[in-house]
Amino acid sequence: MNMEGIFLIIGAGSIGRRHAQNARFLGLRTIVCDVDIERAKKLAEETDSEKFYEDYKKACEDNPEITAAIIATPSQFHIENAQFLAEKGIHIFIEKPLATAFEGIDDLIRTIESKNVVVMMGQSYRFHEGYLSVKKLFEDGVIGEIYHVNLLSGQYLPDWHPTMDYRTEYAAQKKLGGGALFTSMSHLFDSMGWLFGEIEELSGWRARLSDLEMDVDDSVFCLMKTDRNIVVMCQTDFLQRISKSYMVVVGEKGTIEVDFIAHEITVELPGEQSLVQKYSFEPNKRYVEELKHFVQLIKDGSVKHSLDIHAGERVVKLLLSDKIKAVTKI
Template sequence: MKLLIVGCGSIGRRHAKNARKLGLDVVLCDVNEERLLDLAAETGAIGCYADYKIAAKQSGADAAVIATPSHLHVAPASSMLEAGMHIMMEKPLCSSVAEANELKRMVVDAKRVFMMAHTFRFRNEWREVKRLLDERPIGRMFSAELIGGWYLPDWHYREDYRREYAAQWKQGGGVMLTSMSHFFDVVAWLFGDIKEVVGAKMRLGLLEIDVDDAVTCVVKTSSGVAVTLYEDFLARCPRRSIRVNGEHGYLEADFNRGLWKIWDVRTKRCLPEHTSAQANLFKVLEDGVAYNLEPDVFPLQCSGNDAYLSELKHFVSLLNGNALETDLGIDAGIEVLKAIGSDGIVDWANTRMN
């Protein structure tokens, strides 16, 4: 199988190297000649193109991975579909629902496999959270909090962060498009379809960027779970966590520390007559019920490149089965875009919050 990688930045490089690990023939396309030739030498690519239109016509690839900046997704994907290729699309799908709907029409007409690269679904830690939530250890779920943050200048340390696509409005950057697209997909995967979103895009920090550097949202899901989301480009100590609150307590995963915790009231609650022998208990009122606030802690296996490798394997398996219907199809990308563009999200990013 011959795979065309369109865009040879960090994520395109990863996909190209993984494709070689899977024994695929790799063709590369990028407007940056130096980057293109460096990756070609590293991966043994069988072809290189600077123009995606020429690559579409001449490469003879069976499928393409679109790994360009977000605002440049639709045009190359359209050319590849016209050439008869299957598509794996990096997130977010594109910049607007209108663009996405037009691309969907092309996908349907072309009768080709289209898969969103929503990598969190392939990460061991998120799959473990999914398994635990499906088992309902804390009973009925009421609410959840997903929190993330990382410092943009530390992302690609040797490069000027101001030139990152994530830092530029014209390239589809900002926390909302760059990071929250992961969170919105995870919310739908874990808790059901997103029904309503309210929140705000903000500029809170001093980074030299023209996009939102922080986003906070509350999401209503079809299962009745209320989910609070927060993500930024400002956190000097990286963080990524989820806490789910239910009728018996909470389940929490700290992905950066590789831990998950569970607190169950059925083992942590003590009536007044049973507290005398136990130290370090918390009482809401002096003569009330007491609680052991310490959760039970377990290791959480976290993914690295294996998640991206599993993602690409899944795409190949879809191609081998000609699976035109998949839960990671273009509709998954469109639903994320609808959440991102919700009328309930106000834009405070154009005015710095002092």
């Protein structure tokens, strides 16, 4: 995938590693940066990156050929990283969520607009084969007008990366922007809004229900209403020993059930036999498609698009809403 300039990968953790590998697959030139210089060096060697750095600011100063960057740092650093890059006119891909606080967002938006920078939020569910398949069924009117949605998503945090101590994961640490709310619900707020309309009303609870050794919420429960008058109920957690990712959508003509683990979509219509569809799924494909989309946005100069900075801001407003109550001491 031809593109002039160099991509700077900021953060060499699991998602940064994935983006660096995919950039290599797409034939993009890269430089890797991480506060752990040995980790940056290792990833640079694995992905044939041209250089590696400990300080992303130094990387930008030394390499004016950098035209785009991927921010894959812990969430609370995203705004600081993005502000520096935007001031230099560098196009930015920001892993979700945009931020863990409101501070700095308005300044960042002003800088992005003044510098005409392309910004894309990392929301891989929009490129997920299952979500795309079920979205097509909705658009085709298979179940008619949609009334309400129930989504359950959860997996056991210690099983996320079995070779790592879960207590060191960003998801387990408040200071790194972790917790089920910021880590998982940030995906669901975006994808539910994308599928069913902008979220207008919200109530919910976040809790730490388990004895897992962390200082963040391990469970979140939210009830929402969209601007299409669709009611959406979402639950996500770090507790389910058998991973679950399941959605039930009730419409005027019938029901659609999606099992994102089994890669199955079931359409139930009255008087007809249930239709079970398997969809193809390759775990890395959505990340490749996501990166290809970002590159195309840059080529097209598309500053305004459906995953721009304002999409990230909308999700942050939901994450920080006082309508989501803490029901245990977190």
